[in-house]
Amino acid sequence: xxxxxxxxxxxxxxxIERAVGDALEEEDxxxxxxxMKMEIPVEAPCGGRLSEIRVTEGDNIEEGAxxxxxx
Numbered sequence: 001x002x003x004x005x006x007x008x009x010x011x012x013x014x015x016i017e018r019a020v021g022d023a024l025e026e027e028d029x030x031x032x033x034x035x036m037k038m039e040i041p042v043e044a045p046c047g048g049r050l051s052e053i054r055v056t057e058g059d060n061i062e063e064g065a066x067x068x069x070x071x
Contacts, residue, residue: 002051002069002070002071003045003046003048003069003070003071004066004068004069005030005042005044005045005066005067005068005069005070006064006065006066006067007033007042007061007062007063007064007065007067008040008042008063009033009035009040009063010035010061010062010063011033011034011035011036011040011060011061012033012034012035012058012059012060012061013031013032013033013034013055013056013057013058013059013061013067014031014032014033014034014039014057015031015032015057016030016031016053016055016056016057017029017030017031017032018030018031018050018053019050019053020050020051020052020053021049021050021051022049022050023047023048023049023050024044024047024048024049024050024070025044025047026043026044026045026046026047027043027044028043028044029041029042029043029044030042030043030044030050030053030067030068031053031055031067031068033061042067042068044070045070046070047070048070048071049070049071050068050069050070051069051070051071052068052069053067053068054066054067054068054069055067055068
């Protein structure tokens, strides 16, 4: 069952650390968000394979936005 990876803050996508198809373990860092000059890692909520990344570096995102999907 696919699992959405959601933004926990409003900010910018600073750096994407993983690529579609990568195997992930729970708590692996997928990307880093920037908000108010702080870097916030986005971690995998579960293990699996990264099947989709819905943002690109530099995108402005809102809290709750789906950033990626893990299968």
